[in-house]
Amino acid sequence: MYISSKKHILSNAIMSTAVVKILATLLEGGLRLLFKSNPSISPDMLDGMLWYSQLAVSFLQIVMIALIFFLTYKRLLYYVNLIDKEDRTELGDLQREFLGENLASLSVSSISRLLQLWAVIFVGAELIYTFTSIMYRRFIEILLGSMNLDSLNNGSFVMMYNMTHGFKYLEILSAILLGVVMTGIFLNDRLLKISSIGILSIFLACFAVLQMQTVFFMGREVGIVWTSIIFHATETIGLLVLALYLSKKYKGM
Secondary structure, three states: OOOOOOOOHHHHHHHHHHHHHHHHHHHHHHHHHHHOOEEEOOOHHHHHHHHHHHHHHHHHHHHHHHHHHHHHHHHHHHHHHHOHHHHHHHHHHHHHHHHHHHHHOOOOOHHHHHHHHHHHHHHHHHHHHHHHHHHHHHHHHHHOOOOOOHHHHOOHHHHHHHHHHHHHHHHHHHHHHHHHHHHHHHOOOOHHHHHHHHHHHHHHHOOOOOOEEEEEOOOOEEEEEHHHHHHHHHHHHHHHHHHHHHHHOOOOO
């Protein structure tokens, strides 16, 4: 069976998630400016107050996203349960026959599978990302402790930090892009598949080639890691664009 073509279940969940991630990114940026007032050669993640504040924001973000998908799934089940289980297949046949262009792009069962897939990506993969971030911080602490001051000043630490930073984002970015690809497969949408490959290719190219760039912002020297920029842009603006694309191009998404 199909839900109404005017109800956007999956796209609204992705859009709400993108908004939560944007707010979390802005909050983390504000905390960074608040707690990291003194210039230091060491990465911001080694600042204890800033680190634990960011962890709190991450866990709050995960809880909010889990709640979004739980409520969205409950809403989808509500629509499904309006029809007796024995009548759903017959209703779907009638909808395909009579609704024509007003038929939703995907059946309820397909939307349910995609909803569960994105829930696993946003909650499960985000938990793994938080764990890998904790382990990566430990690695940087050990690396920093093993290097002398001359190594820090000549850029050796900066080079190693930039080269390894992409590993922290590779898992969660791959999970998000996998979700985009799977959505493209369900919808037979070539643009979604190609855009995922394009973003991953740019990320890997930046990971392998580009070095950290330094800019001055509000009187502070800020190091820009390009893999970080691509990841955060994908999980915020990219998801917002994806949600708008699904809601505008497809019915009942």
